[in-house]
Amino acid sequence: MGTDIKTVNPATGEQIATYTLMSDAEANQAVEACHAAFEAWRLKSLDDRSKVIKAIGNTLRDNKEEFAQLMTREVGKLIGDSRDEVDLCAAICDFTAATGPKELADEERDIPDGTGVVTYSPVGVIYGIQPWNFPAYQAVRYAIANLMAGNGVLLKHAANCTGSGLFLRDLMAKAGLPKNLFTVLVIDHDQSNDIIAHKLVRGVTLTGSDGAGRKVAEEAAKHLKKTVMELGSNDAYIVLDDADLDIAVEACATGRIYNNGQTCVNAKRFVVTEANYDAFVERFTEKMKSFEMGDPTADGTGLGPMSREDLRDDLAKQVEDSIAKGARALCGGAVPDRKGAYYPATVLVDVAPGQPAYDDELFGPVASVIKAKDDDDAMRIANDSRYGLGGGIFSKDVKRARELASAHFDTGMVCINKFNVAIPNMPFGGVKDSGYGREHGGFGMKEFVNAKSLYVA
Incomplete structure (x- = not known):
């Protein structure tokens, strides 16, 4: 002791x-x-x-x-x-x-x-x-x-x-x-x-x-x-063919960076259909780049430190391992030369099974973007995880999104066209x-x- x-x-x-x-x-x-x-x-x-x-x-x-x-x-x-x-x-x-x-x-x-x-x-x-x-x-x-x-x-x-x-x-x-x-x-x-x-x-x-x-x-x-x-968890946010990209990019970036990326229900995997993939990746990366690291006590800071240096170093290792296995960092991806447990907002693409960025929870400001062929493939990829706490669907057809969330998304909570953490009058918890x-x-x-x-x- x-x-x-x-x-x-x-x-x-x-x-x-x-x-x-x-x-x-x-x-x-x-x-x-x-x-x-x-x-x-x-x-x-x-x-x-x-x-x-x-x-x-x-x-x-x-x-x-x-x-x-x-x-x-x-x-x-x-x-x-x-x-x-x-x-x-x-x-x-x-x-x-x-x-x-x-x-x-x-x-x-x-x-x-x-x-x-x-x-x-x-x-x-x-x-x-x-x-x-x-x-x-x-x-x-x-x-x-x-x-x-x-x-x-x-x-x-x-x-x-x-x-x-x-x-x-x-x-x-x-x-x-x-x-x-x-x-x-x-x-x-x-x-x-x-x-x-x-x-x-x-x-x-x-x-x-x-x-x-x-x-x-x-x-x-x-x-x-x-x-x-x-x-x-390793919550998947699915961007379907008919998604409003303005809403999707904004909510996904906020959902990944919230609480310096250290939330069990952060948006973590972004599963985007081919129809939207290139546009989403470009705009999402720009948005993630805009979160500047700074003093967490100052109003207006975009991104504070992680809670401990050892946890920051663990995250950095997961990113390095993912890159060694074929992922690419479009922004961030390296420990900054500054005092404190900081890690930059990071976007990884070419994320695939076998990489920590696909299989495991990255508890920090790192986004894993995965390309899906179509809406069905996107749902398959979203459910291809040992986790199932939260998730999200972006689609202009709210009725269909609600049906997908209710009948097909194997997770405890699903956000439709938004990112949300917890509300007192709604149940909170997961599966798997x-x-x-x-x-x-x-x-x-x-x-x-x-x-x-x-x-x-």
């Missing part, structure tokens, strides 16, 4: 803060304290819980600038994206507070000789393991749903945004959430397995890579604990190696509840 965590500003390389890891005993005590808080919270009415959730949203808004600046310091997000992230978290609180009491209310059903009641009971302490790319949102997404359901919540945040996790904990306490009900565990990976095994932990949720998902799901399965897995379970849209509130049947004579 290491002794501490150091957070580093990826734009400057300067150290921000140092945090001491909990001892095993301290981590165990934290789980027990969270469970004790849950025992009282679970008996609160749905309306009482919703009032606290609403207050958390208001407190997020009241502290937006301080939280946004902290996130940008820790992970290099553009300051505008950090502010938007806090707004999204507050909107999640609003939605959950407004809909939670109805979603989780008892349901009565007709049964022979009496009344059937379905009641949604909280199950206990839910453990969340979360990544760094959205330091507020990733934690809020599962925590608010589970707090509304009446559960206690543990968070193991990514080490490089430890400060954001603790800031969120303090903010929730300020909003009136009972002490210890949302607990941040400052622990390492070995200790994390002990938390999964802990008898008071009733469910585990992870957002991260499919590799991490396999390890955590296996660990939880040993103890028969339910999991929700929101994993990586992108994981299972759903968050948002009311679904997240019921992932870790006991749907209990009462047979009343």
